[in-house]
Amino acid sequence: MALSADAVDAHIKEWTERLSSNTLAYRAKWPRHLFHHTRLENAVRILRGGSLGARSCLTVGSFLDAAHTEVILTNSHAHRWVRLYFRPRTPTQYHIEGIRKDEECAGGVTAHAPMLVMFVFDAKSVLCRKGTHVSNMNMQRSEVTYDASDELLRSGIPFAKVYHDSSLGGDYSIIHHRCAEILAEHPLELDHLSWIYCRSTAERDTLLYSMGNSAAAKWVERVVVSDDLRVFLKEFPFTEEVTLQSDGLRFQFNPRRRGSGNIAVKIKVTDAKGNKTIEYEHGNVPPMPTPPSTKYFINQKIRPGLYRVTMNIDGHIAYDNIILVGDDLF
Secondary structure, three states, X not given: OOOOHHHHHHHHHHHHHHHHOOOOHHHHHHHXXXXXXXXXXXXXXXXXXXXXXXXXXXXXXXXXXXXXXHHHHHOHHHHHEEEEEOOOOOHHHHHHEOOOOHHHOOOOOOOOEOOXXXXXXXXXXXXXXXXXXXXXXXOOOOOOOEEOOHHHHHHHOOXXXXXXXXXXXXXXXXXXXXXXXXXXXXXXXXXXXEEEEOOOHHHHHHHHHHHHHHHHHHHHHHEEOOOOOOOOOOOOOOEEEEEEEOOEEEEXXXXXXOOOOOEEEEEEXXXXXXXXXXXXXXXXXXXXXXXXXXXXXXXXXXXXXXXXXXXXXOOEEEEEEEEEEOOOOO
């Protein structure tokens, strides 16, 4: 059983047109896509493996779960599907995205995605795939409705609430409908994957380096940094940009927009032989330097060559990459 191509085409056409006329016109691009967010570590495994798996089918230790434990246990039958959303920046993402201090993790310290990656899938090919179901709200809600019928897609899901992206105006049901889901049969092959979004060039570099040369060569053209779909919240500090040059290391953080307080920063730069070139650690760093500066700078003479640069913010990986200093190694 599958949703019909006609019903899917009609849905995409209707909501693309309706959202195009709104002041939040970036939403007009959402209906053509489906979204799945995950931690950096999971993204690496997915891209190396070539498919996205259902929670119940994953082996212990192969997946770092960022969901609240109580939420996971509420409705376990949904775990047999690969789960995606009709939109980015869902309430679920709101509670887990970003490098947070322990006390800022609402669902506990494990319910947390310090470096979050967004997979953007082609909506039509996934929705028309055999066995795909859709739900009208978060699958963890007891009142949820889900099936594989054109009728539910056409008239059973309140897409005005799903795609809603402004203040609630007192209608708290919008929160649940923003999490309406697509339930695809396990495994979901990455043939359906259009793009992989990262929050910054620094996090893009980290993802590509972490997945290794073979996988990076395969996916590099689809790993992008863009705000065209507004897929990230960006409310907590993370690394925006890192450059290593002959005079030292420059780096920039995303400013804190939620919560308060400075961050603990740890940086290590090592050469090709493993020798430490820069080692920096400070437990009380403002995310933004004193104006008019926007970047931090560590003054250190750097010889030409390859260097591994690692950065941690509040104990979480914030950058990891190999950087070449100088035009040529020889």
